Amino acid sequence: MCHTDVSFVEGHLPGLSFPVTPGHEVAGRIDAVGAGVSRWQIGDRVTVGWSGGVCGHCDPCRSGDLVHCEAGMVTGAAFPGGYADAIIAPATALARIPDELSAVDAAPMACAGVTMFNSLRRxxxxxxxxxxxxxxxxxxxxxxxxxxxxxxxxxxxxxxxxxxxxxxxxxxxxxxxxxxxxxxxxxxxxxxxxxxxxxxxxxxxxxxxxxxxxxxxxxxxxxxxxxxxxxxxxxxxxxxxxxxxHPGGTPMDVEQTMRFAALHGIRAMTEEVPLEEAAKAYERMLAGHARFRMVLTTSR
Known part of the structure; x- marks a missing residue:
């Protein structure tokens, strides 16, 4: 859970229409794979970040500038985000989680982590x-x-x-x-x-x-x-x-961020809260009391 979620909850994101399910630091396991999807299998551990996939045919995509895809497929806006037991996401939005990271470790890397790592290395x-x-x-x-x-x-x-x-x-x-x-x-x-x-x-x-x-x-x-x-x-x-x-980065950038974090023992400081208490966690974040990422957990 990060402050950018305020853009969704308060309706600040251009073109956003309610209702919305925010949350763009998502980690979990693949429960089902759609037709035509390759590389990913049921049971794979993955994250989904701000970049919720790409169209593959706009000028930025054709130039390899995937993070600026004109389709604007932001997780939580283009499709329901991570304040949920499960989400359906495009295969192009997935980043593989290294074995060394738990889901709680991995989720903050999908936005906060990649933002810091990717902007500095570039x-x-x-x-x-x-x-x-x-x-x-x-x-x-x-x-x-x-x-x-x-x-x-x-x-x-x-x-x-x-x-x-x-x-x-x-x-x-x-x-x-x-x-x-x-x-x-x-x-x-x-x-x-x-x-x-x-x-x-x-x-x-x-x-x-x-x-x-x-x-x-x-x-x-x-x-x-x-x-x-x-x-x-x-x-x-x-x-x-x-x-x-500097925007966060592509799913591959997220994957590379997690690999670096796993290699060097970098972890977010987190507070775990059950999904049912998402509203309380959101208020704690807004008040500036979170130390430092609020992570919603589910029983799934």
Missing amino acids: SGARPGDLVAIVGLGGLGHLGVQFAAKMGFRVAVIARGQGKAALAAELGAHHYIDSTASDVSAELHRLGGARVVQATAANSDAMAAAIGGLGNHGELLVLGIDTEPLKVTPLQLINGSRTVHG
């Missing part, structure tokens, strides 16, 4: 570079683990000192309290960030790190906020900096 950062992560929540706590295991110097930016110990435990080398210091100045003191992964759902918190990017630094916008992102042309021109968004 950036211009190289091992040894400074990677800063804004926010230590559902996305950020996974991002720290991935960045550290990928060989980066990791700085966590969060409000207050309350999460400093957790950041270090997860593998961060530096911690910046955004309420007590100038974020950009602190990043410059550390040599400038090659990449800032902005996971906080707050445009001002994202913008505060732009000045701390080093030469050719990238601000990766991963959190969702409806407020404009404040950045001046001079901030971008000086140092040849860039700001861009």
Whole structure:
């Protein structure tokens, strides 16, 4: 369960029509296989993430840019999502779960995990570079683990000192309290960030790190906020900096994320809640009390 589910519940997703069943971090076993489906068999352990399949014939698909398929097959919008005992999903939406991961371990990798892993590995950062992560929540706590295991110097930016110990435990080398210091100045003191992964759902918190990017630094916008992102042309021109968004990834990206997580012992911090208590779990997430992914479990 992640904050993006709010887009479904509150009807913010363009073209969405009710009723809907949200949930795009789904893990389970295949119970039945449709006609013409190859590669997948009954009993296979799989995840289904934000990308709920592709059409295969639009220009992005034909160019290999599957994550931007024009069909917009988002799990929970194109078909009912994971707040259920079972779902029916296109075969093109499936990612195979490694044996080392349980279903509870695997589900958060289908959105939060792939967002952090995939955006970083496709950036211009190289091992040894400074990677800063804004926010230590559902996305950020996974991002720290991935960045550290990928060989980066990791700085966590969060409000207050309350999460400093957790950041270090997860593998961060530096911690910046955004309420007590100038974020950009602190990043410059550390040599400038090659990449800032902005996971906080707050445009001002994202913008505060732009000045701390080093030469050719990238601000990766991963959190969702409806407020404009404040950045001046001079901030971008000086140092040849860039700001861009990054979607989670394809099912194959999810599969590769899970393989990396299995190899390096990366796990989401989760709270398990029975499906029958989904409403309570949703409210706990909205209140910011989840630590850090709420996982709905079923008896199936």
